[in-house]
Amino acid sequence: MGLREYVIRRSIYMFLLIIAVICFNFLLFRLPSLVLGVSPVDLMISDRLRQRMSRELLLQLYARFGLVPNPDIFDWIYMFWRYLVSMLTGNFGYSFATQTPVIGEIMERLPNTLLLMGTSSVVAIIIGIWTGVKVAVDPGSRRDVGSVTVALFIFALPVFWFGLMLLMIFGFMLPNATQALFGVPIGFPLGGTIEYGLWVQAQQSPFGAIMIAGDILYHLILPMIALGVGGYGGYFIYMRNNLIDVMTEDYILTARAKGLDENQVLYKHGMKNAMLPMVTIIALTFGGLIGGAPLTETVFNWHGLGRYILQSLVALDYPVSQAAFMILSITTILANFVADMLYGVLDPRIRYA
Amino acid sequence: MLTSRAKRILGISLALTFFLMAVSPMFASAATVPGNQKTGPYIDKFILKNRASDVEVLSLLNNEVDLIGEQVDPQYLPSLQAADNINIESLHRNGYGFITMKCDKYPFNITSFRRALAFAIDKYYISDTIWAGLSQPQDSCVAAVNPYSIEGSMPYTYYESNMPLALQMLIDAGFLDSNADGWREAPNGDLFSPQVVCTGSDSIASASGAYTVQVLQSLGIHAIYNGADFNQFIAAVNNHQDYDILFHGIGFTTFDVDWLGYMFWSGYVNEPYQNEPCWSNASYDAWREPLLHSTNYTEVFEAAQEMQKIWIYNCPEIIFYENTYLSAYRTDKFEGTVNAIQGVANWWTNEKVHLKASLGGPFGGDYRWSLPQAIEGFNILTISSAYSWYVVQEFYDAMIIVDAKGNDVPWLASSWTIATHADDDAVPDGHTRITFDMIQNATWTDGAPLTAADAAFSLNFYRDAPGNQFGPYLTDMTAAYAKTPYQLVVEFSTESLWHLHACGYQSILPKHFFLEQGILTTNYNTWIPVPPGDEMVTSGPFNVSNYVAGEFVEMTYNPNYFYGIQHTTTTTTTVTGPDLTMAIVAGAVGAAVVILVGGYVLMRQK
Numbered sequence: 001m002g003l004r005e006y007v008i009r010r011s012i013y014m015f016l017l018i019i020a021v022i023c024f025n026f027l028l029f030r031l032p033s034l035v036l037g038v039s040p041v042d043l044m045i046s047d048r049l050r051q052r053m054s055r056e057l058l059l060q061l062y063a064r065f066g067l068v069p070n071p072d073i074f075d076w077i078y079m080f081w082r083y084l085v086s087m088l089t090g091n092f093g094y095s096f097a098t099q100t101p102v103i104g105e106i107m108e109r110l111p112n113t114l115l116l117m118g119t120s121s122v123v124a125i126i127i128g129i130w131t132g133v134k135v136a137v138d139p140g141s142r143r144d145v146g147s148v149t150v151a152l153f154i155f156a157l158p159v160f161w162f163g164l165m166l167l168m169i170f171g172f173m174l175p176n177a178t179q180a181l182f183g184v185p186i187g188f189p190l191g192g193t194i195e196y197g198l199w200v201q202a203q204q205s206p207f208g209a210i211m212i213a214g215d216i217l218y219h220l221i222l223p224m225i226a227l228g229v230g231g232y233g234g235y236f237i238y239m240r241n242n243l244i245d246v247m248t249e250d251y252i253l254t255a256r257a258k259g260l261d262e263n264q265v266l267y268k269h270g271m272k273n274a275m276l277p278m279v280t281i282i283a284l285t286f287g288g289l290i291g292g293a294p295l296t297e298t299v300f301n302w303h304g305l306g307r308y309i310l311q312s313l314v315a316l317d318y319p320v321s322q323a324a325f326m327i328l329s330i331t332t333i334l335a336n337f338v339a340d341m342l343y344g345v346l347d348p349r350i351r352y353a
Numbered sequence: 354m355l356t357s358r359a360k361r362i363l364g365i366s367l368a369l370t371f372f373l374m375a376v377s378p379m380f381a382s383a384a385t386v387p388g389n390q391k392t393g394p395y396i397d398k399f400i401l402k403n404r405a406s407d408v409e410v411l412s413l414l415n416n417e418v419d420l421i422g423e424q425v426d427p428q429y430l431p432s433l434q435a436a437d438n439i440n441i442e443s444l445h446r447n448g449y450g451f452i453t454m455k456c457d458k459y460p461f462n463i464t465s466f467r468r469a470l471a472f473a474i475d476k477y478y479i480s481d482t483i484w485a486g487l488s489q490p491q492d493s494c495v496a497a498v499n500p501y502s503i504e505g506s507m508p509y510t511y512y513e514s515n516m517p518l519a520l521q522m523l524i525d526a527g528f529l530d531s532n533a534d535g536w537r538e539a540p541n542g543d544l545f546s547p548q549v550v551c552t553g554s555d556s557i558a559s560a561s562g563a564y565t566v567q568v569l570q571s572l573g574i575h576a577i578y579n580g581a582d583f584n585q586f587i588a589a590v591n592n593h594q595d596y597d598i599l600f601h602g603i604g605f606t607t608f609d610v611d612w613l614g615y616m617f618w619s620g621y622v623n624e625p626y627q628n629e630p631c632w633s634n635a636s637y638d639a640w641r642e643p644l645l646h647s648t649n650y651t652e653v654f655e656a657a658q659e660m661q662k663i664w665i666y667n668c669p670e671i672i673f674y675e676n677t678y679l680s681a682y683r684t685d686k687f688e689g690t691v692n693a694i695q696g697v698a699n700w701w702t703n704e705k706v707h708l709k710a711s712l713g714g715p716f717g718g719d720y721r722w723s724l725p726q727a728i729e730g731f732n733i734l735t736i737s738s739a740y741s742w743y744v745v746q747e748f749y750d751a752m753i754i755v756d757a758k759g760n761d762v763p764w765l766a767s768s769w770t771i772a773t774h775a776d777d778d779a780v781p782d783g784h785t786r787i788t789f790d791m792i793q794n795a796t797w798t799d800g801a802p803l804t805a806a807d808a809a810f811s812l813n814f815y816r817d818a819p820g821n822q823f824g825p826y827l828t829d830m831t832a833a834y835a836k837t838p839y840q841l842v843v844e845f846s847t848e849s850l851w852h853l854h855a856c857g858y859q860s861i862l863p864k865h866f867f868l869e870q871g872i873l874t875t876n877y878n879t880w881i882p883v884p885p886g887d888e889m890v891t892s893g894p895f896n897v898s899n900y901v902a903g904e905f906v907e908m909t910y911n912p913n914y915f916y917g918i919q920h921t922t923t924t925t926t927t928v929t930g931p932d933l934t935m936a937i938v939a940g941a942v943g944a945a946v947v948i949l950v951g952g953y954v955l956m957r958q959k
Contacts, residue, residue: 038588044737045591045626047448047604051612052825053626064820064878097737098729099878108902119945164407172411190408190415196400196721196905203899301405303727303903311726316584 003344010340014333021329022087025322026080032316039067040096040316065096083322092323097315102323106305110290112193113304115216116223116297117289123228125282128235133271136243148237155233163226163299167191170222188222191301195219223300227293238281242274249273276347280339287335291328386689386707386715390762391916393704394894395689398719399908401743406725413439413681413723420682420690422698422722422743427487427679438685442692445489446678447496447759448604450557452549452565453670455596457622457631460539461547465526467668472522473568475514479673483560488674493661494613496675498694500759501610501657507665519572528574536575546575547597550589553580561673562600591626599629600673606695607858608759611851613660614645617669632669646848648773648785653850686712687720693757698722700746701757704894716920727903731884733860734821734877744906747895749860752789752808752841753853761854764916765803765861766841767792773848780844784831785852789841795915797863799890803915805835810864812843812856818874826855866890 032038041061045053062068068075086093092102131151135144154162167190175187189195198215202208246252247270255265292306305324312320386395401422404412410429412418414436425433425441433439454461454470461467476490490512491497497504527540539545547569551562559580569576576598581589589596615621618641619633637660644656680697682690688709691701708714728741736745752766763769766789774782795803812833815823829845829852836842845852872880882889884897894914899907911917 032584036582036585036588037592037594038584042587042591046737046739046822048606049822049825050626051605051616053624054825054828055624057820057825058625060820060824098881099732099735100730100881122945122949167408167411171408172415175415190412190417191405192403192904194901194904196402196907199901199905200899200907299405299407301403301408301903303403 007341010337014337017333018330021333022084022326025087025325025329026083028325029313029316029318029321038316039069040065040318041067041069043315044096066093087322087326092326093319095312095320096317097312097320102319105308105320106324106327109292109303109305109308112302113292113297113306114289116220116227116302116304117292118286119220120224120227120231120293121285121289123224124231125235125285127228127232129239129275129278131232132236132239133243133266136240136247136270136274137266139240139244144240148240151233151236154230155237157230158295159226159230159293160295160299162230163223163296166222166226167299189219191219191299193219193303223293223296223302226300227296235278235281239274239278242277243270246270246274276343279342279346280336283335283339283342284332287332288328290331291324388918390756391764392918393916394910394914395705395707395715395717395918395920396687396703396720397717397910397920398898399703399747399895399910400719400721401724401728401906401908402721403727403904404723404725409723409725410681413683416683416685418683418721418723419687420698420702420720420722421680422724422740424696425679425681427485429681430679433681438683440682440684442680442682442690442697443487443677444692444694444696445496445498445675446604447498447606447608447694448602449491449496449672449675450488450561450600450602451494451670451672452561452598452600453590453630454598454668455631456633456669458595458597459541459543460528460545461597463526463540464667465522466528467671468666469519469522469526469528469572470565470569471511471668471671472515473519473572474511474565474671474673475568476512476673478514479561479564483557483564484674484676487679488676491672491675492665494617494664494670494672495610495657495661496605498675498759499605499608499610501608501654503658503661503665507662511668511671514568516571523572530573535573537573544575546577548577548579549598549600550579550581550586550596551600552583552586554583558600558602565598565600590629593623593625593629593631607755607854608694609851609854610657611645611849613657613664614641617660617664630669632667634663634667634669637663637667645851648771648848648850650850686718689715691757694755694759698743699757700754703747716918728906731882731889731897732877732880733862734818734823734880737822744897744908746860746893747908748889748891748893749862750795750803750892751858751860752791753857755858761857765789765791765795765808766857769853769857771850771853783846783848785845785848787843787845787853787856788836789843789857791839791841792915793839795892796913797866797890797892798896798911798913799863799866801863801865801890802838803861803863803892804838805841806838807864808841808861809833809835809843810867811862812859814862814867814874814877815859818877821877823859826859830856861892863890863892 027034041058044061058069068079071079094100095102095105098105131147135147138144170188171190175185178184178186194212194215198211202211205211252265252269255269290305292304292309294306294310296302297304297307298310309321309324311317312324402412402418404418409418409421409423410425410433413421414432430441433441454467456462480486480488480490489497491504492507492511493502493504495502495504523537528537530537531542532538549562549565549569551558553559562580563578566576566578586599586601588594590599590601615627617628617630617632617637619638621627622631622633640656640660643652644660647653647656678696680692682697686709687706689705689707690697691699691705693699693701703720706720708716708718722743724740724743726738726740728744729736729738730741731745733745733749736742750765752764752769753761754764756762769787769789772780772786772788774780774784777786780786789808791805791808797803812827812830815821816827816830818824829847830843831846832842832844833856834842843856870880884900889896894911894917895908896911897906898909910920912919
């Protein structure tokens with residue numbers, strides 16, 4: 001079977017998988033309603049409204065959100081059909097909470113999420129690969145054991161706690177200390193994407209866009225460190241172990257026997273081969289970028305998709321959560337597909353069958 | 354060159370100048386804030402900044418915000434108390450925490466059982482230990498801060514634990530341990546193990562639930578703790594699902610107690626969201642008519658009092674505490690905050706807060722609040738969160754508003770009369786007619802006058818728009834019309850004292866703007882304005898001048914506000930903002946370059 005047949009077959013699998021994901025999505029986010037009997041309307045009613053609630057108003061509220069109170073099997077079938085048609089036609093509906101089109105809300109948050117997740121993933125990958133290569137040269141050494149211990153320790157830290165610590169130290173203690181010592185607060189912002197004061201200044205400056213870009217980068221640093229440093233451990237361990245395995249292969253011995261410089265052996269022969277399994281991991285990482293980092297985005301008040309998805313799950317805002325998971329699933333499936341294709345490019349020994 | 358003498362004189366002069374500058378605040382008198390109770394706002398801008406809940410306190414300490422826009426978690430009290438220029442205010446909340454028992458389920462339908470539990474619970478323990486002193490015991494379902502409450506006037510209380518009395522009540526009611534297994538059975542001999550359900554994720558709720566179990570077990574009742582998922586819990590509360598005992602809390606935004614006629618009325622035993630304990634009591638129901646349908650304040654007051662007495666005796670719910678609402682704000686720049694029934698973060702604070710005289714006050718300045726969640730939008734008819742309300746309540750005015758102590762303040766109305774058939778033959782029998790005389794200098798931000806036609810349009814809109822949150826208060830309204838440009842007549846099909854607030858508290862919308870925009874009762878939820886790009890015609894003290902979703906909302910004071918006062922130092926410039934998407938893309942490119950170059954350099958290291 002050639003590449004073309006392989007691509008066609010994988011495309012069919014992909015399509016079937018997406019259909020399965022669509023069906024699963026419908027059930028997943030309605031589980032609280034199915035199992036516990038709770039409705040999104042339950043979570044939208046304030047104490048004040050509760051004091052004057054009537055059956056008529058309740059029906060009006062259900063109708064306003066396109067929901068059915070106490071649905072029977074036929075209602076569920078109808079709702080599933082309506083959902084299926086909407087999903088397949090790209091109509092993600094309106095958020096219960098904001099009454100705005102879900103796709104608009106997602107697109108509004110997407111640049112922020114891609115910026116944070118993209119940069120932090122690249123940081124994590126670079127640190128992970130770099131440190132992994134450095135220690136794999138001498139496995140079992142003090143440096144190796146120390147690096148593995150540190151990496152596992154940081155990897156095991158809850159990212160929201162790590163983020164809060166960064167905010168406490170660099171967003172609060174450092175500015176206060178420098179203010180006391182030098183009269184100037186030096187540090188990082190306590191979350192957000194842009195600073196109100198700078199936004200106002202930028203509106204009156206011809207270089208407003210550059211000022212805002214700089215401010216976004218300034219706000220990006222702490223959450224990027226939290227995610228990048230907090231997440232490098234996985235890449236580090238994977239890279240280290242791969243490289244240690246590769247360095248015991250015969251072709252490495254051959255390269256050394258040819259009299260190649262140890263750096264050439266490591267980087268040209270060892271690392272190149274050890275990178276191959278990393279491709280899948282990296283591709284899946286980028287496939288999952290769109291999902292954001294709910295906890296980190298919440299701690300740093302980052303206006304991104306992860307936080308939005310988390311809020312929608314808590315509020316039973318089905319249209320948002322199902323649309324976000326749908327897009328996330330499709331990008332992950334596509335990324336996996338791309339990784340499989342890349343394998344063949346990176347390793348000529350691989351044949352599609 | 355200066356001579357030595359000249360240098361000395363110059364030096365002394367400078368030192369004297371600095372000395373005088375340093376001590377001058379000591380001689381400065383407090384700023385005289387012009388105006389009366391209704392005058393405001395004094396600040397130029399009101400800014401709401403989004404901050405994660407865990408970071409709000411740090412933002413206040415860092416001087417990034419002036420006020421925390423929600424209740425402060427008591428765990429932060431020590432660090433706030435230790436900080437300079439920060440004030441903490443507390444007041445008892447118009448709300449409480451309580452357990453509700455399913456009174457239509459055996460044996461919870463036995464009043465003696467519920468009363469025994471009420472007598473056994475030590476509410477001082479809850480206040481002192483679970484709440485660490487930040488609450489007070491309470492018995493009535495009407496919070497003690499409410500003037501209608503009978504808290505403290507009953508001949509008995511359930512504040513202290515009285516175990517002997519509680520045990521005796523259980524024995525008298527037939528709750529005996531007949532099979533000698535160590536636990537009491539129901540009077541009919543059935544074994545029973547009540548489940549105490551609370552949201553396990555909330556520390557106060559879970560501690561209160563666990564304490565209830567402990568008390569029940571001390572009484573010989575085999576109670577079981579169930580720290581439930583919030584969704585499971587809320588479904589049980591709203592839909593009268595099967596449960597035994599539930600712990601949760603409630604808050605009220607006004608002092609009206611007409612809800613006594615709905616929330617515990619036997620007619621609502623099967624009504625979703627109403628009568629949580631499914632409690633029926635004929636004596637209680639008998640007071641419903643005067644409570645809801647009398648126009649005589651004394652009769653209404655008496656009905657509210659009697660209903661509470663019956664309710665407290667029967668204990669369909671047991672109130673555990675009325676907790677303290679903690680607010681924290683900075684004091685270095687502004688003064689004049691108002692601690693109202695919802696805490697310092699309230700509408701009146703924005704009206705009254707002003708710059709200190711030493712900083713050039715009382716006019717001007719940006720007053721910054723933190724908000725833990727982004728707002729949902731700017732459409733008053735669709736928003737539901739309290740955070741969104743902070744913004745939208747600045748847009749519109751009402752005939753009557755509530756002051757910091759919960760009293761009525763005539764706002765758009767200068768006066769009003771309430772008439773029934775007994776007062777005026779022209780009013781149909783059984784109806785109530787309220788006539789509002791309106792002030793004549795109120796305008797919309799586009800210059801149009803705010804008239805009775807707007808008020809009539811708004812009330813009719815609320816009543817007719819299906820599923821909006823204001824509609825339920827106006828279901829009895831038969832007509833709202835402008836008798837003259839500044840006289841509004843509202844008529845209800847029933848007699849009730851509460852009708853005044855039902856219509857008087859509603860925000861008045863701009864009729865001409867709604868008609869121009871095509872906003873109808875059938876499509877109001879599709880109106881999604883995003884100011885300042887989308888025009889918002891408002892009448893209130895502030896309007897949105899800058900907004901970045903998820904980051905901040907900047908509101909600038911309305912210089913033509915009818916109770917406003919001209920600020921002496923104001924410069925407001927509206928400039929089109931930079932393209933945020935372009936800025937993010939530029940930022941991303943910058944970050945990518947830095948990271949890739951850095952990564953390349955690292956990887957090239959040998």
